[in-house]
Amino acid sequence: MSKKPAKKAAPPARKAKPPAAPQRSTNGAGPARRQDTAERIAVALEAIATHLAASAPASEGGEVLHQADAFIWHPEGRLAPVPHVSRVDIDLLKGIDRMRDILIENTERFANGFPANNALLWGARGMGKSSLVKASHASINRDREPADRLKLIEIHREDIESLPLLMELLRKAPFNVVVFCDDLSFDGNDASYKSLKAVLEGGIEGRPDNVILYATSNRRHLLAREMIENERSTAINPGEAVEEKVSLSDRFGLWLGFHRCSQDEYLAMVKGYCGHFGIKLDDEELEREALEWSTTRGSRSGRVAWQFTQELAGRLGVRIKLR
Numbered sequence: 001m002s003k004k005p006a007k008k009a010a011p012p013a014r015k016a017k018p019p020a021a022p023q024r025s026t027n028g029a030g031p032a033r034r035q036d037t038a039e040r041i042a043v044a045l046e047a048i049a050t051h052l053a054a055s056a057p058a059s060e061g062g063e064v065l066h067q068a069d070a071f072i073w074h075p076e077g078r079l080a081p082v083p084h085v086s087r088v089d090i091d092l093l094k095g096i097d098r099m100r101d102i103l104i105e106n107t108e109r110f111a112n113g114f115p116a117n118n119a120l121l122w123g124a125r126g127m128g129k130s131s132l133v134k135a136s137h138a139s140i141n142r143d144r145e146p147a148d149r150l151k152l153i154e155i156h157r158e159d160i161e162s163l164p165l166l167m168e169l170l171r172k173a174p175f176n177v178v179v180f181c182d183d184l185s186f187d188g189n190d191a192s193y194k195s196l197k198a199v200l201e202g203g204i205e206g207r208p209d210n211v212i213l214y215a216t217s218n219r220r221h222l223l224a225r226e227m228i229e230n231e232r233s234t235a236i237n238p239g240e241a242v243e244e245k246v247s248l249s250d251r252f253g254l255w256l257g258f259h260r261c262s263q264d265e266y267l268a269m270v271k272g273y274c275g276h277f278g279i280k281l282d283d284e285e286l287e288r289e290a291l292e293w294s295t296t297r298g299s300r301s302g303r304v305a306w307q308f309t310q311e312l313a314g315r316l317g318v319r320i321k322l323r
Contacts, residue, residue, distance in 0.1 A: 065151055065175050069141060073155040073179075075162035077169070085152070088322060090135035093128050093302070094272050095265035099256040100132060106254055107136050110212050111150040111176055117253030118200060118213040122220045126303030127258040129216035130182045137178060151177040157184055163199050171208040184215040186248075200251035213252075220257075221249045261300055266290070269305035279309065279318050286312075 064071070068081035093100060103119060110116035121129040137152045144150070153170075155163065160181070170177050199207055207213070249255075261269070270290045274281065281289075293308040294300045313320050 065173055065177075069149055070137070070152040071154070073153050073159065073162070073166055075159040075165075077162075077165060079153065079169075085134055085138070086322060087134040087138055088131055088306075089276070090132075090139045092269075092272050092276055093132055093135060094269040095261045095302070096128050096132065096258060099258065100136075102254070102256060103132060104136050104139060107140050107150070107178065110178075111140050111144075111148075113176070116212055118207075118251065119215070119254040119256060120249055120252035121214070121216045121256045121258065122218065122249075123256075123258030124260045124301065125218055126299070126301030127261065128302040129258055130180075131302070133178075133180055133182075133214050133216065147174075149175070151175045152180060153177055154180045154182065157181060160184075160196055163196060167199055167208055167211065170211050173210060176210050177212075179211055179213050181213070181215045184217045185219050197248055197251060200248075215252070220255075261302070263291070263300065266294060266300040266305055269302055270308060273305060273309040274312070277309070277313060277318060277320050279313050279316060281312065281316070 064079045064081070068083055070082040070085045071079040072082060073079060090100065090104075099121070103121075106116045106119060121132065123129070134152070137150060141149045151173075153166070155166065163179075166179065170179075200213065267287055267290060270286065271283075273279070274286065289312070290305070290308055293311070294304050297304050297307075310320065312318075
């Protein structure tokens with residue numbers, strides 16, 4: 001009987017190789033992928049931060065308004081108090097008597113809780129449009145108790161798109177508020193005017209009863225002439241193409257036009273400033289120097305009169321202090 005061949009011994013088990021280290025991409029795809037992920041995370045965090053900043057202060061509007069009579073609006077949702085407003089006394093604003101009386105009457109009605117109109121102050125540069133708004137606000141508050149004082153909030157032209165957020169903040173505030181935009185105008189394809197239109201009269205909620213809007217502009221329709229002409233020349237229906245933008249100024253119920261002043265009005269402004277601040281100079285010499293100053297500037301306006309007054313006060317060593 002033949003013997004069975006002996007079984008061969010099994011070969012020793014091989015040790016498992018450790019997993020290979022990931023190879024670095026030679027074409028930069030790995031770092032690029034990580035960079036894309038980081039960018040997406042950064043964008044998401046920025047969006048969250050913006051949303052939180054915009055929504056957080058809405059409940060604090062009433063409390064902030066107790067801190068001062070005037071504020072600057074910041075588009076992230078913050079009101080910055082202005083303890084001392086840069087302004088001139090309303091009695092120093094010469095040559096604009098009719099516009100002054102109309103705006104003060106409108107503002108006083110609003111401050112007393114009666115219906116009033118949004119106001120657009122338009123016209124020549126340097127004729128006291130923004131000065132009149134600030135002076136009217138101060139005049140109305142002169143004899144009012146703290147709880148009845150009118151608040152003034154300035155919003156910058158570039159922040160108009162955040163106007164609905166400001167309206168939401170002010171809607172339940174315990175004060176009447178004038179929202180003021182200086183040098184308001186729109187150029188090119190700027191669509192931020194739609195936010196202003198909605199607040200003025202076009203939105204579902206509309207303007208809060210305790211808020212009124214005052215704006216100044218060098219343009220009656222808030223648009224550049226070439227902007228209007230371009231819309232007319234390229235549209236199928238020229239009238240309808242311009243209607244949406246031009247109708248913005250129509251939503252201000254009160255239009256106050258400011259025109260260039262005469263020589264007599266200009267000299268009256270200069271003499272009013274000099275008398276108020278105690279600047280003494282012979283009348284004939286004062287008129288001669290004031291006219292020479294306006295000639296070198298190429299215009300006559302309240303701003304030019306104020307600049308001359310500052311020059312004269314500095315030369316004569318007289319200090320000027322605004323309220």
